Amino acid sequence: MARDRVVKTEILCHSTRKDDVLTVLEDTGRIHLIDISGLEESPFMPLAGEEDPELARLGSSLARAIPFLRDRTGKKNRTEAVLSVKQLQNFLANDELRKSAVRAANIADELVELEANEQEIQRKTRFLKQWQDLPVEFSQINREGLYSLRAGAVSPADGFAPLEELQKDQPLFHYVKISDTRVLAMWHTDVEAEVLNALTEAGFASEDFSGFQDNPTRELAKLDQEQKANHSRKEALQKEVCDLAESLPNLEALSDAVGLAGFRSSSAASGRKSSKAVLLHAWVKDSHIPGLRDALENLGEVEIQEIEPLENEAPPVQLSENATADPYLMLTDMYGRPQGADPDPTPHMAPFYAMFFGICIGDAGYGLALAAGAAAGWYFTGKRQGNTRLFRLLFQGGLASIFWGVILGGWFGMAHDKLPALLQAAAKPLNDLVPPGEIFSLSNQFLYLTLVFGVIQLAWGVVVNLQKRLRQGEGFAALVDQTGWMLSLLGLFPWLFDHYLFNIYDNSGVIDSILLGMLGAGALLIFIMGGREAGNLGGKVGLGAYACYGIVNLLGDVLSYSRLFALALSSAIIASVINDIAGMLRGSVPVVGILLAVLVLAAGHLFNLAMAVLSGFIHTARLQFVEFFGKFYDGTGVPFTPLRYEPKYVRIER
Numbered sequence: 001m002a003r004d005r006v007v008k009t010e011i012l013c014h015s016t017r018k019d020d021v022l023t024v025l026e027d028t029g030r031i032h033l034i035d036i037s038g039l040e041e042s043p044f045m046p047l048a049g050e051e052d053p054e055l056a057r058l059g060s061s062l063a064r065a066i067p068f069l070r071d072r073t074g075k076k077n078r079t080e081a082v083l084s085v086k087q088l089q090n091f092l093a094n095d096e097l098r099k100s101a102v103r104a105a106n107i108a109d110e111l112v113e114l115e116a117n118e119q120e121i122q123r124k125t126r127f128l129k130q131w132q133d134l135p136v137e138f139s140q141i142n143r144e145g146l147y148s149l150r151a152g153a154v155s156p157a158d159g160f161a162p163l164e165e166l167q168k169d170q171p172l173f174h175y176v177k178i179s180d181t182r183v184l185a186m187w188h189t190d191v192e193a194e195v196l197n198a199l200t201e202a203g204f205a206s207e208d209f210s211g212f213q214d215n216p217t218r219e220l221a222k223l224d225q226e227q228k229a230n231h232s233r234k235e236a237l238q239k240e241v242c243d244l245a246e247s248l249p250n251l252e253a254l255s256d257a258v259g260l261a262g263f264r265s266s267s268a269a270s271g272r273k274s275s276k277a278v279l280l281h282a283w284v285k286d287s288h289i290p291g292l293r294d295a296l297e298n299l300g301e302v303e304i305q306e307i308e309p310l311e312n313e314a315p316p317v318q319l320s321e322n323a324t325a326d327p328y329l330m331l332t333d334m335y336g337r338p339q340g341a342d343p344d345p346t347p348h349m350a351p352f353y354a355m356f357f358g359i360c361i362g363d364a365g366y367g368l369a370l371a372a373g374a375a376a377g378w379y380f381t382g383k384r385q386g387n388t389r390l391f392r393l394l395f396q397g398g399l400a401s402i403f404w405g406v407i408l409g410g411w412f413g414m415a416h417d418k419l420p421a422l423l424q425a426a427a428k429p430l431n432d433l434v435p436p437g438e439i440f441s442l443s444n445q446f447l448y449l450t451l452v453f454g455v456i457q458l459a460w461g462v463v464v465n466l467q468k469r470l471r472q473g474e475g476f477a478a479l480v481d482q483t484g485w486m487l488s489l490l491g492l493f494p495w496l497f498d499h500y501l502f503n504i505y506d507n508s509g510v511i512d513s514i515l516l517g518m519l520g521a522g523a524l525l526i527f528i529m530g531g532r533e534a535g536n537l538g539g540k541v542g543l544g545a546y547a548c549y550g551i552v553n554l555l556g557d558v559l560s561y562s563r564l565f566a567l568a569l570s571s572a573i574i575a576s577v578i579n580d581i582a583g584m585l586r587g588s589v590p591v592v593g594i595l596l597a598v599l600v601l602a603a604g605h606l607f608n609l610a611m612a613v614l615s616g617f618i619h620t621a622r623l624q625f626v627e628f629f630g631k632f633y634d635g636t637g638v639p640f641t642p643l644r645y646e647p648k649y650v651r652i653e654r
Contacts, residue, residue: 002344009281009304010306011279013278014276018268022264024299039272044277045273059258081650082650084652088257089261104251110237114237118230130179131178142209146188147186148189148192151185154181154205173185173187255649314638317638319337331346331393343464345633349624354396359404360620361404361405361616362408362572363408365412413576413605447562450565451497452497454557454558454560457623466479469482491520526548564620567615574608574611578604582601
């Protein structure tokens with residue numbers, strides 16, 4: 001339940017042992033490698049990652065081949081293989097599999113070319129069909145000589161009238177109509193300038209027939225033959241693809257084997273080297289040092305020793321939590337790891353998060369469904385050696401939902417008076433929170449309860465911040481400052497609750513004065529401590545007043561916890577509406593109505609549960625990140641990132 005102690009280590013090995021050392025470091029997954037390639041004033045030179053060109057080419061082929069084979073064969077789903085590192089590395093020695101990868105990549109490239117060629121053939125065919133009545137060969141058009149021969153299109157708006165006029169006025173010009181908009185025009189070169197100007201004015205646009213020599217009919221026949229050959233080649237390649245697809249699982253394993261080898265090699269780029277030695281720096285968890293030392297020294301010419309960090313060098317943060325708090329580490333990582341004197345916020349946050357998440361759902365029936373679904377996800381993800389934190393968090397949230405659902409009388413949105421007497425009795429204590437004779441609904445009391453929870457969590461944040469500042473050596477100043485905030489918090493809100501929400505004490509007596517006195521004393525301490533660093537009286541007053549303004553922010557922070565009530569209420573209302581709709585459908589048609597009612601109940605409550613879980617997860621996290629963490633936590637630390645390859649297709653059994 002705290003930050004693990006990590007130490008900086010130096011690993012020195014003979015250059016021939018570099019790959020073996022990196023293999024051990026990656027396989028253990030217990031070191032956070034430090035990039036010292038840019039380290040100054042070192043007798044060692046930067047150590048560049050030595051990429052195997054052949055392995056790089058194989059990786060490139062696999063990157064093209066695997067998606068291609070999946071797409072062409074429709075095999076979207078895959079069975080994830082579980083392999084040891086040794087088994088995975090054996091795939092690198094399979095020459096036939098390597099050849100299959102290269103062949104599949106080449107086929108992928110060739111098919112792309114064939115498909116592009118097919119599209120080009122289709123484009124040319126559509127173009128030539130527009131000129132299939134052309135009475136001359138394409139080689140005759142645009143040929144140099146006494147006469148010029150051009151083919152083109154005229155503007156549909158003007159038609160052939162301008163060409164008729166040109167033919168009448170210019171005896172050395174003649175045109176032949178090919179289609180409604182296409183013509184073949186011929187003129188003597190002596191009048192070329194005049195004819196070209198007239199054709200431009202008439203909207204004539206000459207076509208480019210470069211690439212074509214024969215007449216349209218024979219050119220279309222050539223394209224048809226080319227299309228058939230293209231199609232035949234594609235069919236042959238597709239058959240080959242089907243054969244290659246049988247080795248797809250092995251190609252995926254080979255891809256991860258290549259990735260593992262490349263990852264270990266590229267990791268070397270963070271180190272430095274001399275003519276015969278390699279130097280690496282890494283952070284290691286203190287308790288892992290003996291085992292790592294044994295594993296490395298068994299290699300032979302390798303030495304590992306602890307060294308002092310550089311000045312202002314912050315170690316990465318490794319957190320270890322107990323089984324109950326561990327799921328909430330994912331939330332800490334969303335915000336950021338602790339830094340400096342920051343405490344580990346996870347155990348402080350965990351009980352509040354579970355309780356608040358349960359309040360947001362607020363239905364025991366939903367809690368049972370959520371806990372069951374999360375337990376199933378936890379089980380199956382654990383079997384696949386996946387990360388089960390989310391499912392464990394949701395499981396705890398489901399248990400909390402059951403608790404609050406029982407307290408609130410929430411069971412799949414059913415009306416409270418229709419519940420069995422035992423379930424009604426479980427919700428009675430919340431109704432009895434107010435004195436007899438006062439008329440308060442369950443929702444009012446629940447709203448007040450969520451605000452009380454907000455005060456409790458914020459007060460705990462003040463306590464944690466006091467511990468943090470004492471560790472930083474602030475001593476008396478931290479004690480006075482945080483005492484001011486605690487007095488303000490515990491003085492202000494009981495007074496507000498009693499005067500404006502519900503009666504919790506006799507406000508005509510001494511308790512009221514005590515609470516106001518606590519608020520005043522707290523504000524005075526905050527004022528004094530807020531302005532203590534200013535150099536003059538005006539600065540002290542200004543900074544002190546600004547610090548006191550934070551008491552107003554406390555009010556906003558506490559009110560933020562009302563979102564717990566709002567989410568629980570909205571979920572309960574939607575559940576009730578779903579039940580009402582199902583009830584109306586049940587009585588509408590004898591048999592079909594019952595089936596429709598069941599469908600509405602199942603789909604409606606499932607949707608409502610999903611929305612409740614999503615909104616509860618987000619808004620409860622917001623309360624932790626903004627209201628709670630804001631009181632004591634910075635979260636600017638660097639997480640401890642183990643040197644370990646994460647495979648894409650297989651699971652490595654370590």
